[in-house]
Amino acid sequence: MTDHFYDELLNIQTIGNQQGFYDSLHYHRYEPTPYKGLDQLFAKVSLSSSDRVVDLGCGKGRLNFYLHYRYQASVVGVEMNEEFYKEALLNKKNYLKKYHHRRAELSFQCCLAEEYEIDIRDTVFYFFNPFSIQIFMKVVGNILDSVGNSYRPVTIILYYSSEDYTDFLTRRTPFQLKEEIEIQGLSLRNSLERFLVYELKY
Numbered sequence: 001m002t003d004h005f006y007d008e009l010l011n012i013q014t015i016g017n018q019q020g021f022y023d024s025l026h027y028h029r030y031e032p033t034p035y036k037g038l039d040q041l042f043a044k045v046s047l048s049s050s051d052r053v054v055d056l057g058c059g060k061g062r063l064n065f066y067l068h069y070r071y072q073a074s075v076v077g078v079e080m081n082e083e084f085y086k087e088a089l090l091n092k093k094n095y096l097k098k099y100h101h102r103r104a105e106l107s108f109q110c111c112l113a114e115e116y117e118i119d120i121r122d123t124v125f126y127f128f129n130p131f132s133i134q135i136f137m138k139v140v141g142n143i144l145d146s147v148g149n150s151y152r153p154v155t156i157i158l159y160y161s162s163e164d165y166t167d168f169l170t171r172r173t174p175f176q177l178k179e180e181i182e183i184q185g186l187s188l189r190n191s192l193e194r195f196l197v198y199e200l201k202y
Helices: 003-010 035-044 062-071 082-098 133-149 163-172
Strands: 052-056 074-079 106-110 124-127 155-159 175-182 194-200
Touching: 003 035, 003 062, 035 062, 035 155, 035 175, 052 062, 062 074, 062 082, 062 106, 074 082, 082 106, 124 133, 133 163, 155 163, 163 175
Parallel strands: 052 074, 052 124, 074 106, 124 155
Antiparallel strands: 155 194, 175 194
8 A cells, every 4th residue: 555545545644754854953854654664563563442552753643543544543643843733633634524433532742752741541652763862761761650650561662763762772671672573675675664562571
C-alpha cells in the first residue's frame, strides 16, 4: 500500500517532510513514518483493547489515524509545533467525517514531550527520533515515574533511533529489547530503517 493510498483511505493529509529545521538543537525535523513500515511493525507487534498508544512528536498524526482505523486503538498524539498540531486537528476532523462510528479515543495535545503528563492508561510509547537524548531521557523518566505510581506493562517503540537512545535504554533503564523489525526494501539501504521494541522488565 502506498502512502497516497493510505492517506486517501483515512481521508487525511500527512505526506511531505518539514521544510527547514527547528531553531532548537533539541528538536528534530518532522517526517512521517512510512505506511509500509507501520504495516510490517504491527504485523509483529499486537495491540490489545486495553492499550493506549502515545506518539511523542506526532506531527500531522499519521500513526494515530493508522492505529485508530486499523485496530480501533486509543491513541494520543503529542506535538510541540503549533502548525503541525493544527494540521493534526484538521486531519482528525476529516477522518471522523468518514469514520465517526469508531469509539476508541483519538486525541492530540500541543505541548513539549517532556511536559506531557503521563496517564496511567498509557501503555505504548512511540518515538520516531523526535528530539535529543536529553529530552528522551526526561520523557523516559516520566514514564518510569508513572509506572512506579501505577504499575502496568509498558512498551517503547523506536523508529530510526539514534545510538544514544538505545544505549540509554539498555544501560540505564529496566527496559529490555524484545524485538528488532527491519523494513523490507528499506533496511538494506539504511540500517536505521528499523523498529526496536522495548518492554519494561523488573
